Structures are given as C-alpha cells and as structure tokens.
Amino acid sequence: MSIAEVFHKARAEDRAVLVGCMPAGFPTVDDSIASMIAMHEAGCDVIEVELPYSDPVMDGPVIQRASDIALSRGVRTRDTLRIIEAVASAGVPVVLMTYWNPVEKYGVAAFARDLAASGATGMITPDLIPDEAAEWIAAADEHRLDRTFLVSPSSTDDRLAMTVAQCRGFVYATALMGVTGARTSVSSQAPDLVDRIRHTNPDMPVGVGLGVGTGAQAAEVAGFADGVIVGSALIRCVLEAPDPATGLSRLRALSAELAEGVRNPAK
Amino acid sequence: MSAPALPDLSGHFGRYGGRFVPEALVRALDELDAAYRSAKTDPAFQARFQDLLVNYAGTPSLLYRAERLSEKLGAEILLKREDLNHTGAHKVRNVLGQALLAKRMGKPRVIAETGAGQHGVASATAAALLDLECVVYMGETDTERQALNVARMRMLGATVVPVTNGSRTLKDALNEALRDWVASVDTTHYLLGTAAGPHPFPEIVRDFVGGIGVEAREQCLTQLGRLPDAVAACVGGGSNAIGIFHAFVPDEAVQLYGFEAGGDGVETGRHAASITGGSAGVLHGARTYVLQDEDGQTVESHSISAGLDYPGVGPEHAWLHDTGRATYEPVTDDEAMAAFQLLCRTEGIIPAIESAHALAGVARIAPVLRAELGRTPTIVVNLSGRGDKDVHTAGAYFGILDQVETLVPGENS
Numbered sequence: 270m271s272i273a274e275v276f277h278k279a280r281a282e283d284r285a286v287l288v289g290c291m292p293a294g295f296p297t298v299d300d301s302i303a304s305m306i307a308m309h310e311a312g313c314d315v316i317e318v319e320l321p322y323s324d325p326v327m328d329g330p331v332i333q334r335a336s337d338i339a340l341s342r343g344v345r346t347r348d349t350l351r352i353i354e355a356v357a358s359a360g361v362p363v364v365l366m367t368y369w370n371p372v373e374k375y376g377v378a379a380f381a382r383d384l385a386a387s388g389a390t391g392m393i394t395p396d397l398i399p400d401e402a403a404e405w406i407a408a409a410d411e412h413r414l415d416r417t418f419l420v421s422p423s424s425t426d427d428r429l430a431m432t433v434a435q436c437r438g439f440v441y442a443t444a445l446m447g448v449t450g451a452r453t454s455v456s457s458q459a460p461d462l463v464d465r466i467r468h469t470n471p472d473m474p475v476g477v478g479l480g481v482g483t484g485a486q487a488a489e490v491a492g493f494a495d496g497v498i499v500g501s502a503l504i505r506c507v508l509e510a511p512d513p514a515t516g517l518s519r520l521r522a523l524s525a526e527l528a529e530g531v532r533n534p535a536k
Numbered sequence: 537m538s539a540p541a542l543p544d545l546s547g548h549f550g551r552y553g554g555r556f557v558p559e560a561l562v563r564a565l566d567e568l569d570a571a572y573r574s575a576k577t578d579p580a581f582q583a584r585f586q587d588l589l590v591n592y593a594g595t596p597s598l599l600y601r602a603e604r605l606s607e608k609l610g611a612e613i614l615l616k617r618e619d620l621n622h623t624g625a626h627k628v629r630n631v632l633g634q635a636l637l638a639k640r641m642g643k644p645r646v647i648a649e650t651g652a653g654q655h656g657v658a659s660a661t662a663a664a665l666l667d668l669e670c671v672v673y674m675g676e677t678d679t680e681r682q683a684l685n686v687a688r689m690r691m692l693g694a695t696v697v698p699v700t701n702g703s704r705t706l707k708d709a710l711n712e713a714l715r716d717w718v719a720s721v722d723t724t725h726y727l728l729g730t731a732a733g734p735h736p737f738p739e740i741v742r743d744f745v746g747g748i749g750v751e752a753r754e755q756c757l758t759q760l761g762r763l764p765d766a767v768a769a770c771v772g773g774g775s776n777a778i779g780i781f782h783a784f785v786p787d788e789a790v791q792l793y794g795f796e797a798g799g800d801g802v803e804t805g806r807h808a809a810s811i812t813g814g815s816a817g818v819l820h821g822a823r824t825y826v827l828q829d830e831d832g833q834t835v836e837s838h839s840i841s842a843g844l845d846y847p848g849v850g851p852e853h854a855w856l857h858d859t860g861r862a863t864y865e866p867v868t869d870d871e872a873m874a875a876f877q878l879l880c881r882t883e884g885i886i887p888a889i890e891s892a893h894a895l896a897g898v899a900r901i902a903p904v905l906r907a908e909l910g911r912t913p914t915i916v917v918n919l920s921g922r923g924d925k926d927v928h929t930a931g932a933y934f935g936i937l938d939q940v941e942t943l944v945p946g947e948n949s
Contacts, residue, residue: 322833323702323834324702324707324711324834325711326558326714326715326718327558327715329715330701333701333702334701337701337702345831346831346832369556369818370817370826370834371832373817373823373832374817374828374831374832375831375832395558396556396557396821398555398557398562400555401554401555418559419558420559421558421559421560421562421563422560423560423561423562423563423564423721424559424562425563425566428563432559443560445719446560446718446719446720446721446722447715447718448715448718448719
C-alpha cells in the first residue's frame, strides 16, 4: 500500500496514521525485523526504519544509543535494505529515515534504485533540505519513491511552501525546536505549524513527530495532524527490556496504546 | 586571477560546502548570514572588531625571520607568530568576531564545541569580555585529558558539559552543540570553532581569521620587498590555514601548502588526514572530505595533536585541493614531534603540536622548492599556536617528565 493510500484510508476512518520508528539492526538484524512486525501487528500503520548513523544530530539519547548498538554490532547499509525488504514483503508499508551521508556514499541513484527494489515507499531525510536535494529529487522521481522533508516551527512561510512543494507522500512536521525523544507534554507549537502547512497545501498529509510517547499524546496530536510519528518511546521498550521477549511485549502494548490514541483524536 | 568570489550565495565552493542541516536550523543560519552581511559593511562593527584585535588580542602578530631554523632547513623561514596572540593562538580572532556578531544579533548565550579545549577557552574568553553566557561541549575523554583547560574555562565563567555519547571526542561534542542549538536557537549563537560546518560558517570564520594572511602579505612586502615562494599551515578543520591562505590565493606564484595530521601514517588507517586519506562526503553540515567507511559512517580520527584530531575539514580546503590551488600532504606524529623539538632548540619557541605539523611539512618541501626554483626558497609558516598546552603530551612523548638529566637531542624519542 502506498503512503498516500494509508493516509487516505485513515482519513476515511476519521483517524490519524500511526508511524512507528525503529533503527535497523537494533539490537540485531533479526530482532529489529521482529520488532517492526510486532509494531505493525499491534497497530502501527507505517514502519519508519531508521538507518543507523554515526553522527545523528537530530536524534536524542535513546535513538543515539540504539544506533550505536546497531553499528557496534556491524550493521551495514545493505542490512538496512534487507530489513526493509523483509518487513515490506510482509505487507507492511515501510518508509526509510536516513541521514544523508550514507546515501551519498552509496550513490544517490543506486540507493534510490535499491530502496525502491526493497519495497520501501520513500525516504525521510532529516539533514537534507530541498535546497541541496536536486539529485535525490530526480532519483525519487525516476524510481517513484516518496520524499519526506522536515519542516520546523522556525521555518519561514516561504520555506514552508517551498519544502512542502517538494514533498510527496507526507511532510514531517517537527513539533518542537529540539531533537527526538519523548516529552511530558505535546508541544504547543505543533498545532500552529500544522495550520501553516495546511495553508500552503491543504492536501499534503502532515505527520507530526518529536516528543510523542503516550496514547494520550497520540490522541492529542491526532486531533490536528494526519499522522503521529513515534520513535524514542517505542525504542525504549526494547532498549530497557531485560530480555527480547519482554521488549516485544512492551512494544506491542505501547503500539496498541498509541493506535488507540490515533483512533480517538482529541477534538 | 579573477575568479568569482566563493562561496556562492548558497554557500558552495564548487560541489563542496552548502547546508546539510535539519530544517530547524535554516532560519538561524539565514539570520546569521544576514547579520554577517550587514556587519561586514558596517564601519562601526569593523572598527570595534579591529579595536579588539589590536588592543585586546595583540595583533597584528609578528612575522619573524627564524634565522637558525632557516639555516637548518635550507630555506628562508618566516614565522607568522599567531602564538603570541592573547589566549595563545589564531583562534582569538574568530571568537572575537563571532562574539561581536552574537551581541549584534541580540543573542545573550553562546555555545561552542572543543577538542583539547583551545577553542573552548577562547570562546569562554570572548564571552567573559563581552558579557555573554557560555556553554562549552567537550568529549568526556577530552575533559579528563585536558583538566587544566576545563578549569580555565570554568574560571572564565563558562559551563563545561562533558559529552558521553558516541566516541566521546570532538566530533561528538560538535553533534551535541548542534543538538543544543536546534533547541535553543532563539537565544543562542553557535560559536563554531573552525572554518567548517554549514554555510555561512566557513565564510564567516575565514573572514574573521583572514587578517592573518592580509598581515603576512603586507609584512612580506614591507620586510622583504616581495612575496614569499610558499605559504604553509597545518590543517585540521582548517581555520588557521584558510586564514593565512586566503589573501595569497590570487597570487598564483605563491604556492600554498596545507599539512594534515598523518597520525601513525595514512597507510595505517590511524590518522586525521581527511583530504589525503579520506573521500568526499557530508559531515557536520557541509559536503567536504571526510574520514568514512564504505557505508559513509564517520571513522574515528587519530593524531597526537588534539587540535587536528577531527575526521573532516573545511569545505574551502576541499575546493582548493580539487582545483590544485593548494597542495595538501600528511605529516606523521613522529615527523611533527621532530619539528616541535627542532623549533624549541633552534629558536627558543615552543610551538603548538598542531603548528609543528606545518614546520615538519616545510622541512620536507624546502629541498624540493629549492631544486624547483634554483635558489633558497622563502616560506611563510603559520605558527598558529603556542605549545604550553602541549607540554604534558610532548613531555610524555620525549620521555622527559620524570627525568632531570640533560637530554641528547635526537636520542630521546
């Protein structure tokens, strides 16, 4: 299912899409596949696979630690593609999130080709702004991949319009000025940012990420956005679990709680 | 040579440079760019900057003709004595400029990353002088190795935050500073320590330290009546090198040499030579040469010199390398330490180990230039910093920390 269809379907059901993030190869390749499948079964509509990177400047401590663990066990770019293939072939919509250098090193055109072949729907690029993305934009067009760029509360109206115009699938609205990681409350800047995006393009689905970690917060975000993106809180289920089975069961429980949240959007 | 001014308006030096940053930072970078453009042409700002450089930092620094070293190396060696500046290095120029910019933008807080602590100390100094709050991110490993610099920063009123993630070194300190900045950009200026990072930092830092080359060029004309045959500097992130190179770039007869940290030797993989031992990639906001593995993961750098121990390099150096305008070569730890000792013993100057890399490189190229030119070459070397901070490292290297008898030169390494 394409991302557009996922958002369309959710809209028809008067709910938001739940996007759950997990680093590839954390803590092992097989464990990460099992986590992603479990997240999907328990209610994550879309799995965001994060490619572990040595210098993740947009990520808070939880994702940093998970990425470090994956990298220290030798996960490679090709493993990430293999993981996407395994999850996508189980019928799960998968989007890749990656910092730019691993893509540039792989070769942008080759990476787009192999990403499309793996079954991913597209790519989220936290440190690639459209200004620098000519090669990726062309490659995404050629391989029919969605492009998700980030917008921020600090984005000017001009940049917001320019960035949304370059997105396909959905746009990623960072709810607050900061890095990834669960917060105790949803940012008050998020609804305003989503409004501003709707003003530029009412049809572009908006996913909101950064700081969402509970069902109540998911319900709150679902009240004004099309998608709720959760990373650190889910990853922590695995990171802090005493054993893999406990990790999986916590992951299922939180995914279900979040899925319940996006189905009960705050009015 | 009438080349177009670089970087271009979007911050590119050819394919290098640019902005590979989260969108959240773009507005701050745009504001910084605008503030810098207006400051650049504002006589009041420039006058204040000049006043601080002259009356606070002690510039212009001397261009010193090193007679005994010249004799040893078979070249006329002129040392640009940035080691004599306040805080002991060229870095004071950059921090004063950026701290003034922070003031101009109305930002009461500055953050900085530091490796061995030199840029941290310089930032804390400028922050104290201009009454700014200062937070310095420093890898935990470095805070332990450089406890004295941590104390210096704290004495100057700065908060030092040990960074405990990743490899706990300079690159992780930089990541952490960027993370802080994403969350604090309204009140905070990121006082980046070298001519790297996203646009407009490479240009701003180059311009603030560019006085080194402007002064050296004028001093050559005054003291020698001509330009030198070559200008040499060490290259880590590359600010002292771009600072002395920039004014000479249009003088095509002047050869430019950048010496990178070769660590144990580029062939061993344990080095910090991003240009000669790395490949093009994206790190910390810009496209440049990077030490990376096959997957584009950053590889840890190694150098005896903490100030050069960084897996990237400023994008303008990548450009100067690709265009052939400047030549970059690696210098090993051992070569650098030999040059360190040579300068101590011939001139009574203890250089920073960083700057010793430039001296070692000059020792290597002097005979080559001599053969090329058929006469004694004149070489300007940027003595970018003083070596007080390195006494412990050098003492350990030469095995002299617990020994009182006289050393025999050349027999103690």
